[in-house]
Amino acid sequence: MKKGQVTITHIAKRLKVSVSTVSRALRDSPEIHPDTRKKIVAMAKEMNYQPNLVAQSLRNNKTRTLGIVVPELTSHFFASNISGIYDTAIKRGYNVMICQSNESYEQEKMNIRTLVGSRVDGLLISLSRETRSYEHFFELYEQEIPFVLFDRVSEEIPVSKVTVNDSNGAYNLTQHLLDQGARNIAFISGPEDLYISKKRKEGYLKALEDFGLPIKPELILVSDLTTECNKKIAKSLIERADRPDAIFAMIDPLAVDVMMVLKENGVKIPEEIALAGFTNNPTSEVVEPSLTTVSQPAYQIGKLAANHLLDQLEGLVSTDPQSFVLDTTLVIRRSSVKAK
Amino acid sequence: MKKGQVTITHIAKRLKVSVSTVSRALRDSPEIHPDTRKKIVAMAKEMNYQPNLVAQSLRNNKTRTLGIVVPELTSHFFASNISGIYDTAIKRGYNVMICQSNESYEQEKMNIRTLVGSRVDGLLISLSRETRSYEHFFELYEQEIPFVLFDRVSEEIPVSKVTVNDSNGAYNLTQHLLDQGARNIAFISGPEDLYISKKRKEGYLKALEDFGLPIKPELILVSDLTTECNKKIAKSLIERADRPDAIFAMIDPLAVDVMMVLKENGVKIPEEIALAGFTNNPTSEVVEPSLTTVSQPAYQIGKLAANHLLDQLEGLVSTDPQSFVLDTTLVIRRSSVKAK
DNA sequence: CTGTTAGCGCCTTCAT
DNA sequence: ATGAAGGCGCTAACAG
Numbered sequence: 001m002k003k004g005q006v007t008i009t010h011i012a013k014r015l016k017v018s019v020s021t022v023s024r025a026l027r028d029s030p031e032i033h034p035d036t037r038k039k040i041v042a043m044a045k046e047m048n049y050q051p052n053l054v055a056q057s058l059r060n061n062k063t064r065t066l067g068i069v070v071p072e073l074t075s076h077f078f079a080s081n082i083s084g085i086y087d088t089a090i091k092r093g094y095n096v097m098i099c100q101s102n103e104s105y106e107q108e109k110m111n112i113r114t115l116v117g118s119r120v121d122g123l124l125i126s127l128s129r130e131t132r133s134y135e136h137f138f139e140l141y142e143q144e145i146p147f148v149l150f151d152r153v154s155e156e157i158p159v160s161k162v163t164v165n166d167s168n169g170a171y172n173l174t175q176h177l178l179d180q181g182a183r184n185i186a187f188i189s190g191p192e193d194l195y196i197s198k199k200r201k202e203g204y205l206k207a208l209e210d211f212g213l214p215i216k217p218e219l220i221l222v223s224d225l226t227t228e229c230n231k232k233i234a235k236s237l238i239e240r241a242d243r244p245d246a247i248f249a250m251i252d253p254l255a256v257d258v259m260m261v262l263k264e265n266g267v268k269i270p271e272e273i274a275l276a277g278f279t280n281n282p283t284s285e286v287v288e289p290s291l292t293t294v295s296q297p298a299y300q301i302g303k304l305a306a307n308h309l310l311d312q313l314e315g316l317v318s319t320d321p322q323s324f325v326l327d328t329t330l331v332i333r334r335s336s337v338k339a340k
Numbered sequence: 341m342k343k344g345q346v347t348i349t350h351i352a353k354r355l356k357v358s359v360s361t362v363s364r365a366l367r368d369s370p371e372i373h374p375d376t377r378k379k380i381v382a383m384a385k386e387m388n389y390q391p392n393l394v395a396q397s398l399r400n401n402k403t404r405t406l407g408i409v410v411p412e413l414t415s416h417f418f419a420s421n422i423s424g425i426y427d428t429a430i431k432r433g434y435n436v437m438i439c440q441s442n443e444s445y446e447q448e449k450m451n452i453r454t455l456v457g458s459r460v461d462g463l464l465i466s467l468s469r470e471t472r473s474y475e476h477f478f479e480l481y482e483q484e485i486p487f488v489l490f491d492r493v494s495e496e497i498p499v500s501k502v503t504v505n506d507s508n509g510a511y512n513l514t515q516h517l518l519d520q521g522a523r524n525i526a527f528i529s530g531p532e533d534l535y536i537s538k539k540r541k542e543g544y545l546k547a548l549e550d551f552g553l554p555i556k557p558e559l560i561l562v563s564d565l566t567t568e569c570n571k572k573i574a575k576s577l578i579e580r581a582d583r584p585d586a587i588f589a590m591i592d593p594l595a596v597d598v599m600m601v602l603k604e605n606g607v608k609i610p611e612e613i614a615l616a617g618f619t620n621n622p623t624s625e626v627v628e629p630s631l632t633t634v635s636q637p638a639y640q641i642g643k644l645a646a647n648h649l650l651d652q653l654e655g656l657v658s659t660d661p662q663s664f665v666l667d668t669t670l671v672i673r674r675s676s677v678k679a680k
Numbered sequence: 681c682t683g684t685t686a687g688c689g690c691c692t693t694c695a696t
Numbered sequence: 697a698t699g700a701a702g703g704c705g706c707t708a709a710c711a712g
Contacts, residue, residue: 019706020685020706021681023705023706036681036682048479050453050456054394054397054398054706057394057706058395058689059687059706059708061688065437074419095454095458096438097437099426100423118405119345119393143345286623286626288628347690360692360700360701361698361699364692373698398688399690399692400691
């Protein structure tokens, strides 16, 4: 932006040709004399010309930039999503602008507004925990700005989505706990209106049902996911008369909090109570005992979401909403497997 | 960018005024009739007008966007840096574009090139592990694009920098190990030409010296920071005749790898060997035993770097290179403290 | 094959 | 207090 920046006009003047010739030469237009092109390209290099993407964006009415909104930048899971989106975008000649909503509905609205102001060509969004209303998305429809939801999605927004098969993952995990001999499995979920809460509970319930076990509502608990609440619930579980023999915590950090409580209270994992989480955060591998969990292909989610959005932008696929559901992988570690 | 986007021309036509009047009204120019302003603002709102930042950028020759380059998006430390930068930028009315170099010199060069092409107003950069030459930064000088280095910096680039006091942190940590009775402290560093390797080793050496202990070169080891190499070095240490009674691993992941090896080999931590890391990653808190480490104010680093760069951009401070060195905090956990 | 012209949306003199 | 006009850097008709 500073004075040092070379423009095609500079090149044109130096070479005594018109700007359009320079423009064409630089973009490999076929209708240009090879010699002219060579001269221009050489001069551009010599002068260290770098096209002004801002001007191109204004002219072409597209920025070749994707907007990303995630609840939190510092979460390893979202960071991996972003990494997947980023690499994909770069590979296809796009840039990204990233925003974090800090799990706030208001900030999410602001983020989208900002990105729209920046005229991104499309958006990739993971909803904040607070988001319950969706006008800001309907504005996107009006303005005809394509977007794709990933991970934290809502059924109320008719748009393409990329998620993992949460209920399957939870089913497999529950089945694994049953295989290990557990018959009294507690399930701790996050806020009930969260998509993942619903889906994972679904898998848990189905696994019990298929196994022919009764569902005990008193073993299904809801946390607001603060450490305080997580620990309170864990404590209540170990103090029960019919203590569970396994606990399925809906996300890893929750599982880690539960683990702390069990250990503080001398409850042996997995001998007395088996424990499992969901997500496969880096921490889950290093806790003691290492945590059985369900791995989600975070990088892949980002990659797929980005590729799909770009396909839409470039007219390679229809813009009809599609749902992509990726498979999870059960990661069995020591917290759920009794030593023989 | 799509057809739905309202421009000041649309507003002007609807109100039968000129575009300049609309422009002025929307930017609170004093020389406008209050009534006119009111009408225009109301109409803008009604039509859901959002200024086209691309056009503004082109016109004003500034994008109000900062470019960020970090080695890795998924590292918790860098993610926290970014979070600090992001929040600060937003607060001051700027956007950010983020790139990851994947620790590659070539990609770092590309990233900077891309961001310059996008005409960011300034750059915040943390060097890749590979970066040993700095022409791409000298290009930034030529183009008069301000930038600031943070965390991974180089003394060979004369520019403002934000770092933590690595040598002090290492000094304090070593002193703590000495306080705990260790007299044979090993130091495992990363590649020797890394800035943080140098600085942390410096602190380690100084602490020994001040304590009057001899330096044993055979206890100073260098890892390439792959898990494989980390573990090999750990193994070599516990097999030594004069086994160290403490190990200071230069970064947490390295310390965690060492911990695994010690545990696998039945070495008691901290009774037989005390262990400490550096960075205070989330994992360090949950490993067993919890890891003594040095906390770096990652969010603050980002915040300070962003504020300084913005101050420069807005002419609030001189552009002479300044160095900001933030303090670290010793975080004492169980891996270094023997139970009484 | 090359040049001329107009215009993307906005802001800013310069008039009035 | 308002309008008209030029231009930021680039591309895309339209001519020739």
